[in-house]
Each structure stands twice: as structure tokens, then as C-alpha cells.
Amino acid sequence: MRQLALLMLAATQAFGADPRHSGLDDMSPQLQAMQHNDAENPAMLWVKEGEAMWARECTRCHGDAATGMRGVAARYPSFDAVLQRPVTLGQRIATHQRTTPLAPESDALLSIESYVGFQSRGLPIVPPDDPRLQPFRERGEQLFRRRMGQLDFSCAQCHDDHAGQRLGGSTIPQAHPTGYPQYRLEWQGMASLQRRLRSCINGVRAEPFAYGALEFTELELYLNARAAGLRIETPAVRP
Numbered sequence: 001m002r003q004l005a006l007l008m009l010a011a012t013q014a015f016g017a018d019p020r021h022s023g024l025d026d027m028s029p030q031l032q033a034m035q036h037n038d039a040e041n042p043a044m045l046w047v048k049e050g051e052a053m054w055a056r057e058c059t060r061c062h063g064d065a066a067t068g069m070r071g072v073a074a075r076y077p078s079f080d081a082v083l084q085r086p087v088t089l090g091q092r093i094a095t096h097q098r099t100t101p102l103a104p105e106s107d108a109l110l111s112i113e114s115y116v117g118f119q120s121r122g123l124p125i126v127p128p129d130d131p132r133l134q135p136f137r138e139r140g141e142q143l144f145r146r147r148m149g150q151l152d153f154s155c156a157q158c159h160d161d162h163a164g165q166r167l168g169g170s171t172i173p174q175a176h177p178t179g180y181p182q183y184r185l186e187w188q189g190m191a192s193l194q195r196r197l198r199s200c201i202n203g204v205r206a207e208p209f210a211y212g213a214l215e216f217t218e219l220e221l222y223l224n225a226r227a228a229g230l231r232i233e234t235p236a237v238r239p
Contacts (some may be wrong), residue, residue, distance in 0.1 A: 018229070020174060020176060020227070020230060021174065021176075021230075022176055022178045022179070022230060022231070022233060023173035023174070023175075023176065023178070023179075023236075023238060024178075024179070024233060024236065026164075026171040026173050027237075027238070027239065031185075031237055031238075031239065034237050035179075035233065035236055035237040041183070041235065041237055042183050042237070043114065043181070043182065043183035043190060043235030043236070043237060044235065046107070046110055046111045046114045046115075046181070046183075046190045046235065047111070047114045047115050047118050047235055049107070049111040049115075050111035050112040050113070050114050050115025050116070050118075051065075051115050053108065053111060053112045053115070054112065054115055054116075058112075061097075065115065065116065065119050066119055069116050069119040069120070070119050070120060070123075071119075071120055071123055071126075072089070072116060072119070072120060073089055073116060073117040073119070073120040073232060073234065074120050074123050074124065074125050074126045074232060075126055075127070075128055076088055076089035076092070076224075077089070077133075077217055077220055077221050077224070078092075078128050078130070078133075079128070079130050079132045079133050080092075085136070085214060085217070086133055086136050086217050086218070086221055087217065088193075088194075088216075088217055088220055089113060089116065089117070090104075090109060090113045090181075090192055090194075091212065091217070093109065093112055093113055093116065094109055104192070104194065104211035104212060105191070105192060105195055105211070107190075109192075110181045110190040110191075110192065111190075113181055113192070114181045114190065114234060114235050117180070117181065117232065117234030117235070118234050118235060120232045120234070121232055121233060121234055122231055122232065123231065123232055124228075124229045124230065124231055124232075125178070125224055125227050125228055125229065125230055125231075125232060126228065126229075127221070127224045127225045127228055133221060136214075136217070136218045136221055137218065137221040137222050137225055138222075139215075139218045140217075140218035140219045140220070140221045140222030140223070141222045143155075143215060143218060143219050143222075144156055144219060144222055144223070148201070148204055148206040149201070149204035149205040149206030150204070150205035150206070151203075151204040151205055152204075153204045155175065155200070155219075158172060158175075158200075159172065159173065159174055159175035160174075163175075170239060175223065176223070176226065176227035176230055177193050177220065177223050177224060177227060178227060178230050178231065178232055178233045178234075178236065179232070179233035179234050179235065179236020179237075179238075180192060180193040180196075180234065180236070181193075181234065181235060182196075182234070182235060182236035182237065182238055183235060183236070183237045183238070184196075184237075184238050184239070185237070185238070185239050186239060190235070193216075193220055193223075194211055194212075194216045194220075197216055197219060198211075
């Protein structure tokens, strides 16, 4: 990660500014205003529910989330020494001290994950400098660049080569995971990064991986490295 940070610094110095930006910058002024105003941001309903869950289930062990969870979301996915693999923040929360894990995409999981992520809003993404993560991150990059599906298209072709162009009336974003879980207007509800990735894979007419699949975690590892230094926006709003 230090090498990646140095490369990003060199690029910034060469071009005068960081060419990367959040998908927020591609949205209309109305949607930007909706995200910035907590009273109008629909995702705050899930954050508030997560706050209530935290008070019921988490405070006894973890204390005040505003202090204890500050910066946590900026460091995931991280390496789990027991599982010997990386885990996402949602995966960590779903199984933490639970005999029955919280189901993927359940309101309960999205709410508590949103609340924990909200504590890091405004902080830069800082991927762990852990050499055990490197082979997983490399596989995530390979997946990002792999052509797939009936359309024979890769993530990189869309979000690197054609970012900023138009597709179906919308601007193609650079695909930086700065605001998950996020509220998507097209779904009228909250969604995890894995749900968004599954939607993209479906879009190129390929068979998506199952929720919780290692491939998704590896891809998230690479996406977070690619977005290192960008600010967390959780909970974001997108079209």
C-alpha cells in the first residue's frame, strides 16, 4: 500500500490534481443536495435504525460508536487470522458474537453497517498495509480487468476506459466505493457494494457470484486500494 500511495502522489504531482473523484461529483445538483442534507437523505433512516441497534446490542462491549468506531470503515476489508482470508465490514458485523449471522442485504445488517460507516464519514479510505492481503488484492484486480458475460466486457473497460461518458442517460462513474451502504433511487432502498457488483455482472449478462463469495471480497479489496485517500461518504445517495 505504501507503493500505491507513492504512485498516487506522483500522479497528483504530475497532473496537478488527483484525477479520481467520487460518483457524487457526477450527480445532479439536486441529488448532491439530498446526500449532503441529513434531514433529506433517505439513507439516514437506516443509520438511525442502526443507532438503535447499536444501543441495544453493542454499547456494552464497544462503548460509544462515535469514538470507538471512528475510522473503522476506512480500514476494511481486513485480514481475518482465524479464517485466513480477508473479510468485509459487513461480513465482520454479520457474524460478530452471533449464533445466527445477519442475512446479506437484510435491513438489520444494512442498518448497523451504515451506522458504523457513518462514524467514518469524511475520513480518507486507508487500506490496511498487510502483506497477507496482497494475493487477494491482486486477484481482485485480475477480476476487475477480466472480460465476462455475453457482452464480453470488463469492469475496467467501463469504469476506467469510458468513465465520464454517458450510458443510458447516466454518467459512467469511476466506481470508487466511497459511500456504501448507499441508498439507490432505482431500488428505493439501501444496498451493499456486493449488491451493486452483482447488478453490474448481471448487466454484462454473466452469472454473478453468490453473496459472501471470496471473489467479491477480493474485488472490494482492489477497489478500496484504487480509491485510497478518497473520502468516505456513508451513507451515500445514488440514482
